[in-house]
Amino acid sequence: xxxxxxxxxxxxxxxxxxxxxxxxxxxxxxxxxxxxxxxxxxxxxxxxxxxxxxxxxxxxxxxxxxxxxxxxxxxxxxxxxxxxxxxxxxxxxxxxxxxxxxxxxxxxxxxxxxxxxxxxxxxxxxxxxxxxxxxxxxxxxxxxxxxxxxxxxxxxxxxxxxxxxxxxxxxxxxxxxxxxxxxxxxxxxxxxxxxxxxxxxxxxxxxxxxxxxx
Numbered sequence: 001x002x003x004x005x006x007x008x009x010x011x012x013x014x015x016x017x018x019x020x021x022x023x024x025x026x027x028x029x030x031x032x033x034x035x036x037x038x039x040x041x042x043x044x045x046x047x048x049x050x051x052x053x054x055x056x057x058x059x060x061x062x063x064x065x066x067x068x069x070x071x072x073x074x075x076x077x078x079x080x081x082x083x084x085x086x087x088x089x090x091x092x093x094x095x096x097x098x099x100x101x102x103x104x105x106x107x108x109x110x111x112x113x114x115x116x117x118x119x120x121x122x123x124x125x126x127x128x129x130x131x132x133x134x135x136x137x138x139x140x141x142x143x144x145x146x147x148x149x150x151x152x153x154x155x156x157x158x159x160x161x162x163x164x165x166x167x168x169x170x171x172x173x174x175x176x177x178x179x180x181x182x183x184x185x186x187x188x189x190x191x192x193x194x195x196x197x198x199x200x201x202x203x204x205x206x207x208x209x210x211x212x213x214x
Contacts, residue, residue, distance in 0.1 A: 049111020
């Protein structure tokens with residue numbers, strides 16, 4: 001839309017996400033909403049996926065992958081909405097991690113998507129933690145926000161090495177999103193899980209339609 005090459009846009013988006021994550025995570029960590037055990041368990045495979053995804057984008061077009069991911073996100077959005085009808089909502093608070101191996105595998109896919117498309121991977125990490133690992137939605141959002149900065153850094157290194165990062169674009173984007181990230185993080189603490197679930201599902205659906213090109 002701004003006449004920026006798509007690969008430069010992806011690279012700049014990833015580095016902007018690092019800034020966004022830093023601002024929002026500082027709030028979540030103070031509020032003790034981040035599940036550090038989950039973050040440290042899932043991030044290694046996610047980071048590897050981000051590096052792989054970035055290398056794929058550098059050498060290949062990603063149109064087909066964007067459509068596959070888009071339709072996948074539509075399905076996940078519906079699952080997020082229907083989850084309370086399928087089983088009771090989990091209690092808030094850090095507990096034992098369930099399905100950790102499956103969660104790690106799914107996080108690798110989230111990392112690949114992050115590196116390829118210039119997204120933080122949160123649109124996939126939150127469903128992974130909430131649907132697969134039974135982490136409460138509020139905690140999943142906070143933990144994902146903490147993780148996406150690390151994931152974006154992993155993919156961003158590849159783009160930096162290829163000279164695809166526009167520092168001016170990154171600075172402009174960061175100045176725009178940083179205040180919103182802080183406000184959003186403070187708002188999350190006061191929202192009911194039902195509202196968080198609905199809002200996240202709508203964001204997923206919007207992201208899916210943009211990826212598909214509708």
